[in-house]
Amino acid sequence: MNSPTDRKKVLVFRELPPDQLARLQAVHEVTVANPRLPEQLPAFQAALATAEGMIGSSYPVNEALLASAPQLKVISSVSVGVDNYALPALAARGILLCHTPGVLDETVADTVFALLMASSRRLVELSNLVREGRWTRNIGEDLFGFDVHGKTLGLLGFGRIGQAIARRAALGFGMPVLYHARRPVDLALQAPELQGRALHTPMADLLARADIVVAMLPLSDSTRGMIDASVFGAMKPGAIFINGGRGATVQEDALLHALDHGTLRAAGLDVFATEPLPMDSPLRTHPKVTALPHIGSATFETRHAMAELATSNLLQALAGERPAAVFEQA
Numbered sequence: 001m002n003s004p005t006d007r008k009k010v011l012v013f014r015e016l017p018p019d020q021l022a023r024l025q026a027v028h029e030v031t032v033a034n035p036r037l038p039e040q041l042p043a044f045q046a047a048l049a050t051a052e053g054m055i056g057s058s059y060p061v062n063e064a065l066l067a068s069a070p071q072l073k074v075i076s077s078v079s080v081g082v083d084n085y086a087l088p089a090l091a092a093r094g095i096l097l098c099h100t101p102g103v104l105d106e107t108v109a110d111t112v113f114a115l116l117m118a119s120s121r122r123l124v125e126l127s128n129l130v131r132e133g134r135w136t137r138n139i140g141e142d143l144f145g146f147d148v149h150g151k152t153l154g155l156l157g158f159g160r161i162g163q164a165i166a167r168r169a170a171l172g173f174g175m176p177v178l179y180h181a182r183r184p185v186d187l188a189l190q191a192p193e194l195q196g197r198a199l200h201t202p203m204a205d206l207l208a209r210a211d212i213v214v215a216m217l218p219l220s221d222s223t224r225g226m227i228d229a230s231v232f233g234a235m236k237p238g239a240i241f242i243n244g245g246r247g248a249t250v251q252e253d254a255l256l257h258a259l260d261h262g263t264l265r266a267a268g269l270d271v272f273a274t275e276p277l278p279m280d281s282p283l284r285t286h287p288k289v290t291a292l293p294h295i296g297s298a299t300f301e302t303r304h305a306m307a308e309l310a311t312s313n314l315l316q317a318l319a320g321e322r323p324a325a326v327f328e329q330a
C-alpha cells in the first residue's frame with residue numbers, strides 16, 4: 001500500500017468492475033460519482049476540486065469541467081475514441097489523456113460485421129416477420145437479400161478496427177477491400193495478411209466501386225459531418241452503408257434523404273449524432289435501417305479488458321510512469 005503522501009485523489013466517473021475498483025482503492029483515495037445521475041452530481045463536482053486522476057467514459061470533459069479540476073494530472077478514458085475530451089485544453093494544461101486501443105478491435109469488428117450481415121440479408125426485418133406470425137408462405141423476391149461474399153467493401157478509416165473488419169471481409173468472405181484513410185498503411189509491416197487484398201483508394205473512386213461502405217472513423221474537426229449528401233450521392237446505386245465509428249461523422253439528414261429519395265439500399269448504424277437516439281428520430285423506425293444502441297465493444301470480456309487497461313493506465317500515470325496507452329494528439 002502507498003504511504004499516505006503517495007495516495008492520490010482519484011475520481012471514478014463511470015462504474016468500474018469491482019476487481020478494477022479494488023486495484024485503485026488499494027493505492028489511492030477513490031471517489032465514485034456518476035455525473036449522469038442527478039443524485040451523484042454534487043459528489044462528482046466536489047471531487048473534481050481535488051482530483052489528480054479521473055477514470056470513466058461517455059461524459060463530456062469540456063473546458064468548464066476542467067476549470068473546476070485544478071489538480072488534475074491524468075484522465076484515463078475507458079474508450080478508444082476521445083471525442084468527449086477538450087483536447088486543446090488538456091494539451092494546454094499538460095494533462096495526460098489515456099485510452100484503450102487494441103483490446104476492443106476484434107469485438108467492434110464483429111459488431112460491424114454483424115450489422116453488415118443483418119443489413120444485407122435483412123435479418124432483423126425477417127426475424128420480426130417470423131416472430132409476429134407473418135411467415136405464412138414461402139418468402140418471395142420482395143424479401144430477398146443481397147449477397148455479402150465476393151462484394152467490394154469500401155472502408156472509410158483504416159485504423160486498428162478498420163483493419164480488423166478488412167481481415168474478416170477479405171479472408172473470410174472473399175471481398176476485395178478498398179480503403180480511404182489519412183495516409184496509406186504499410187501493409188507489409190502492419191497487416192501482411194491483407195497485402196494484395198486491401199487497396200488505398202481515392203474517396204471518389206472508392207464510393208463509385210464499393211457495394212458496401214463502412215465508416216470506422218474517429219470524430220474530430222476533420223471528420224465531423226464528413227459523410228454528407230455528396231458522399232451518399234457518389235455511392236454506387238444499391239449500396240449499403242454501415243457506421244461503426246461515431247454518429248456525428250454522418251449528416252443524418254443526408255443519410256435519410258439517400259434512403260428515401262436516393263439509391264441507398266440499407267443502412268446499419270451502431271452510432272448516432274445524438275445518443276441515446278431521440279424518440280422522434282426517423283432513423284429509429286426506418287424500414288431500411290438496422291439500428292443498434294452503440295454496442296460496438298459491449299461484451300463481458302471486452303468491457304472488462306477495457307476497464308483493466310484503463311485502470312493500469314491510470315495507476316501507471318499516477319506512479320509517474322509512462323502508461324501503456326497514452327492518446328497522442330496528431
Ligand SMILES: NC(=O)c1ccc[n+]([C@@H]2O[C@H](COP(=O)([O-])OP(=O)(O)OC[C@H]3O[C@@H](n4cnc5c(N)ncnc54)[C@H](O)[C@@H]3O)[C@@H](O)[C@H]2O)c1
Nearest residue numbers: 081157158159160161162181182217218222244245296297
Ligand atoms: N461503435 C463502437 O462502440 C466503437 C467502439 C470503438 C471505437 N469506435 C470509434 O471508432 C474509431 C476508430 O477506432 P480505431 O481504433 O480504428 O482508430 P484508429 O485511430 O486506429 O484509426 C482511425 C482511422 O481513421 C482515419 N482517419 C482519421 N481522420 C480521417 C480523415 N479526416 N479522413 C480520412 N480518414 C481519417 C485514420 O487515418 C485511421 O485510418 C474510434 O475513434 C471511435 O470513435 C466506436
